[in-house]
Amino acid sequence: MDRLLRSSGVRLTAMAAGLFAACTLALCILIYLGLRDDMEDQLRAQIRNETSQLIGDYNDDGLEELRHDISERLERHPGNRLRYTLTSPGGISIFDRIDLPERGGWSRLKQEGASDLIVLTTPLDDGYRLGIGADTRIVGEAARALRHAMLVVVIPALLLSLVAGLLVSRRFLARVENMKSTAEAVGRKSLSARMPVSPSGDEFDSLAGTINQMLDRIEALVRDVRYVSASIAHDLRTPLGHLRQRLERLVDTADTPAQRDELAETTALLDDVLATFAALLKIAELESRSTPVATETIDLSEIAGRVVSTFAAVAEAENKSISLVSAEPVYVVGDAQLITQMLVNLVENALRHNQAGVHVEVSVSRDEGAAQLLVRDDGVGIPEGELENAIKPFHRLDRSRTTTGSGLGLSLAASIARHHGAELHLTKLEPGLEVRCLFPRPA
Template sequence: MKSIRATLSASLLAAALLTALVLGAVTYRFTLRENEALFDDQLRQIALSLRDHGFTLPSPAAGANEDESSQVVVQIWTLSGAIVYLSDARNPVPNRAVAGFADMVTDQGKWRVFGLPAGDRIIQVAQPLDLRRDLAAAAALRSLLPLLAFAFLMALLIWWLVARSLLPLRRLAEEVSRRDAKSLDKVTAQHLPAEIEPLAGALNAMLERLRRAFARQRAFVADAAHELRSPLAALKIQLQLLERARDDAARAEARARLAEGMDRAAHLVDQLLAAARTDPDDAASAFEETDLAEAVREVIAALHVVAEQKGIEIALEAPERLQLAGDPQALTMLARNLIDNAIRYTPAGGQVMVRLSSAQGHVELVVEDSGPGIPEADRPRAFDRFYRGTGETQGGSGLGLAIVKNVVDMHRAAIKLGVSTMGGLKVEVTFPQDAAPGFSA
């Protein structure tokens, strides 16, 4: 696992070292050049001093000091070529009349020579090139010592600064690690660096979604337990009636009522599962191109028998194909619940109208019936789970429109309840263009 602190520290340290190396190389070359110029000036000053202040003619320095002889060699000779003075007989310099600076090669190596005419004599001051370069390199390296110390201090400073800069992230991680499933309050986003604020904001948004999801789950479980209590109690009573039946007719009637109760309980469980699967915040369905017209025709075909038993006529107005990007199962569930509710609440001999259309980048599904409709006062709560309107006589779980609303939210669509021209309920579901990019009629 990579460490941000280690990565940043290594990167910054590498950059600092690279900068120090470049700066050191430039400083080294500059110091070498400066020392070369300084040594040349030293040779020139010695020659000028001998010319301007005069000199005695001691015997050749056969026993000259070794340190002095290794630094500078002075040689004075006449115009005729006779040597009148040599500071170090062990290091003779070629007696060539060279005015100014020149590099010469002898048996003892390379020399840097400065020649100066002085009347009838030539003053020549020389210095070994290797010695000059060694001295210049030593001086240049000494100038780099502060830079090396700076690089070490910079490494420590970078490590400390990176650690200090990452403290808010570490505090945020520690705060989150102390949370449990019940601690879904927002994390502290104050005094955080600008780079970490988006992370804290996203984390708070996720915690808020989790809090709402857990709250809905608790409410759903409580409502489901409450709704299941009644059908289960009814089944228990019907089973007791079946056991107490004294003749075949009573037993047959009790069995029929028990079967009806079991059907209602099974339908309620199916609706509960459907409501849980279509929760828009929990759904992670992969949308795909779905033929909504074909899905509606299949639903109508499946419910045709129920409608025929009540003498209800179902009419469909739809194009042959109507493509919609969405969850096929959820869209089929939406159509089934809307059409099933229309058939269930429409009196015998009534009518149900289903229309599908597309216009201006929208897909619209409309279901109308000739039933009693939903009073305007009850419409705001019609999509609540387990809600049944005032004066409702039809049996049901109260989950049909709640499931429809979940599917609508999942597809970022809009739903509207109104009054049908046939006197009953009119439900309009409109899918926006971005949720239906590939529809075609």
């Protein structure tokens, strides 16, 4: 819900709703002012006509006839009617008690506890004044009725617009989330993922189609590069294998120990080249997903125990140490041979690139239900800025290439992890390095 409220779609919906409310309020004010002015104009017209009739009688028959006419009107309409007052030169008012202004013309008089009066004052002969007014109560009642009607209509309309906007935003966010999930999958090197395209053919579908075409092109280019790399490695491995066999035969027929040592060193170098080609072919095979994921249930603790036992003697001979921390069996589904190869690479990497005295710890455990395999050492570690590059093929911290290795160990381990849906994380320690392989939780 928090993500929904922070989304641009919801903000646009809120802005649209606010604009709608402001426009509706402005429209209501205009309608109210227009209705009020129109009703007051009708009252003024009624007062003006009544004044014209009474002044006509006054001009014909005098003041007494004016009084008589006003009395008849009051008797005929005792309830809802106009207000009449006739004020003498001495300030005495008869009929309705209205304090007329000294000056003739229109005026608006305040009444305590009641609505205003619109009054037209007309001067007569000998200091008399005739005032005819109308109560604006009917205007206020109409305005209240209009406000009530506006509230009844506008508030539900505003709420409906908000609900509709939220529904549209939720649908908008769902489309964005699908595209985001696909982009994240591509970012995790799953180039086969594609943006979902709906039958509606809207702008999202057009964008998704364009991105899918781009991904098709990228996937084809990457596939071609992998094919070329794998083809080179495969084609060179066979003649190099034959070359190694010849070197072995030459070692047996060498005349002097110096020749045998030179041939043995050449054979060792050739073995490194063959190992590099083998790693390249395995990475290409895993990344192309041509190898199906095995579905056997394996115990990570058992694999870790075998690998630690294998490297214990090698570590001791180099004045290094290795230990295993595993409290109980931890099962995952995968390929035992590949996972063993991954752990061998990680342990070998930790022992090879650290000086004497380093301690390597292999541990197997569960983290919130997910199996994890850790290889931790207290050696020189990897600089923070190099952690992301460390798993790239052929990347080596030793720029001079004086240490052994091809720079494919961590890269192959990362490929094996991805092949099993796991994630390989490198963390700098003080001192040392931690490599954590986190397997997916069981379904």
